[in-house]
Amino acid sequence: MSGFGQGAVALVTGAAGSMGLATASMLAAEGYRVAMADLAGAKLDAAVAGIGASARGFGFDISDPAAVETAFRKIESDLGPVDVLINNAGILSNNKVAETTPDEWRKVLAVNLDGAFYLSRLVVPGMKARKRGRIVNTCSFAMKSGGLTAGTAYTTSKGALAALTFSLARETTSFGITVNAIAPAYIRTPMVEEQLTQAQRDALLKQIPVGRFCEPEEFAHCVHFFLSPLSGFITGEILDLNGGLQFD
Ligand SMILES: NC(=O)c1ccc[n+]([C@@H]2O[C@H](COP(=O)([O-])OP(=O)(O)OC[C@H]3O[C@@H](n4cnc5c(N)ncnc54)[C@H](O)[C@@H]3O)[C@@H](O)[C@H]2O)c1
Secondary structure, three states: HHHHHHHHOOOOEEOOOOOHHHHHHHHHOOOOEEEEEEEHHHHHHHHHHHHHHOOEEEEEOOOHHHHHHHHHHHHHHHHHHHHEEEEEEEEOOOOOOHHHHHHHHHHHHHHHHHHHHHHHHHHHHHHHHHHOOOEEOOOOOOOHHHOOOHHHHHHHHHHHHHHHHHHHHHHHHHOOOEEEEEEEEOOOOOHEEEEOOOHHHHHHHHHHHOOOOEOOHHHHHHHHHHHHHHOOOOOOOOEEEEOOOOOO
């Protein structure tokens, strides 16, 4: 069992957002060197500064394949080979099918799905050569429920990300790589606190058996679980993080 942590390089996308930042913080505390990827700007700079020396910020648009390739090469030249990739950047759209414009559809798929593909195609060859790697994708409960509040493009993007998880897991497991995903529901983030109405939040809290929203640190803990050497027999798994909303 080859271990991770202690100097291994983890690339976290959406790292200036709530769940990405909680994950980057946890991985830095566990001894990883963390490449924090997000759109360039003050939010990313502040997130990196908050973690300190073990984090480096890389600002780029995950939906732009040329920008992703340039950034990935820089990350590997600055920090070394990427051992762990957390595909977490994402945008929410709550519009149902008739209200979803073709531009909105393309944008949501480009960020939530294409970005994970662009980074995976760059990181997997090196992981295969080194016979070591972990990939964790942030899916969503929406893909299982059809979207209680989430819209058509978002729900579809996360379902396709689950299929990408299975495809990568099938291809890479015999190379010492695991590829898993997490399907969270309603983490206490701006997506929930700002993009849902108070009435939607009240209704949801009545439906979630645990009786509260999930904390970003609980998501980070799930990521960390997949990175443990003792998780090396788990691949192609979609871990539910939904407070009992649904079992399967
Ligand atoms: N919050 C929830 O309840 C919830 C539930 C299920 C799944 N998710 C998923 O978890 C992930 C993180 O969500 P969050 O709540 O932390 O959201 P967030 O908005 O706080 O963070 C998302 C981050 O992604 C970045 N991002 C957006 N577009 C980008 C692009 N084109 N290139 C690079 N970075 C980009 C944003 O700048 C932001 O910092 C997302 O994939 C989201 O779909 C969230």
